[in-house]
Amino acid sequence: MGKAFDPTLIVDFIPTLIYYLGVTLQILAASVLLGMVIGIAAAILRLFRIPVLCQFVILYISFIRGTPILIQLFLVFYGLPAILLFINIDISRMDALYFVIITYGLSNGAHFAEIFRGAIKAVDYGQTEAAYSVGMNNSQSFFRIVLPQAIRIAFPNIANSIIGSLKDTSLAFTIGVMDMMGRGETLIAATAHALEVYLSLAVIYYAVVLLFEKIFRLYENRINRHQSADVSATG
């Protein structure tokens, strides 16, 4: 550092850093989408107890929940090229951004799988029976009756996971991704004002998280609009 703390720099740095918010949101959007696909597939494999694949999913979820995201990031970054080299695909020059998206997608997938599974199981079986009684078949009762209710139950947890994932993206710079944090590091190298850079970053992250929370709360109210008052007050 060496130089004195200069609060005006916090404001000066924000425009430079916010320019890279796009990269952060891009990582988030891609990894959430990937996570949704993996999560739904994994939840279905577990709910219907598909042999072999089901055990594989349990192992996958346990591993993701049992190791730090930083370790997962390094494992994908160094491991994926090594695995793909066995089938003669060289991805060692691939942009680090894709490794980050794959890691966060895998991590989100494991968390989403557990959330979906819990939510689907939380829907009373009487609902399925009621659907059958009016002549729906398996897939109709699942997609029209069970799933919409499960999504309502899962939503607050999904929202929490997405916000957690947004904060986790701040570690992507460790494998050299130029997101907000990565740009912050170069800004520190150029100006030696580390504290001001991190304060600007904190302001941006905080603002984005607050915005996300607001949007999620509005959406949650929307999907709960048909619930009677006493249920939505507790749920």
Add this chain to the structure above:
Amino acid sequence: MTIDILFIWTAFKEISRALPITLILTILPLLAGFIIGLAVALIRIYKVKFLCGIANGYVSFFRGTPIIMHIMLIYFGFPLLIDQISKKFDLGIQSNSIPIILFVLTALSLSAGAYLSEIFRSGIISVSNGQMEAAYSVGMNSFQAMTRIVLPQAIAQSIPNFTNIFIGFLHTSSIAFIVSQKEMTGAANIVASTNLKFLESFIAAGLIYWGLTIIAEGLSFLIEKKATAYNRGGVQ
């Protein structure tokens, strides 16, 4: 590039030497966070004037920013603050004589406090008000009712959340390697770069974290069984 299976074991032994620092970085912040979290939760539940606003802001900020921010802000901010104060009052304390681990511990404690306060709050709220009334009816005062009746139940109910937080902070401690703390991820990084065997080192580190997580989950299950032994719901 081939994977050197034997090196995973070598790295495993090397990295597990950093296990104590990882555990220190996990447990001390959680202990400090326990006290901060309980205080903050009580302030927010009883809506203590003035303090309540600060508590709300603290919890919201720490839950709204990535933990690496907390580490970096304190790592770069505190030395500046300490030097300024020291200069003003002629204390003769130099910030660079303070070990880095103290800054990391402070940062992690503050974030643990914010997360734990939410757990305490939901735990305390979930204990039915009738319990408080029952305690009053046998002549306890508010403080006795809180510490003898409500808190033990709230804490027993929060055990699954405590396990999640413990595992979360076990994993979070890996971020400390960015400010060159030689905890497990830091050790893995050193082993990786001195031997140029990155994948093997991180596999070893991953296995240790995974093992610790599974042990923590098992222990939590046993504690939960013990703590809730006398709780009978309507369906049991």
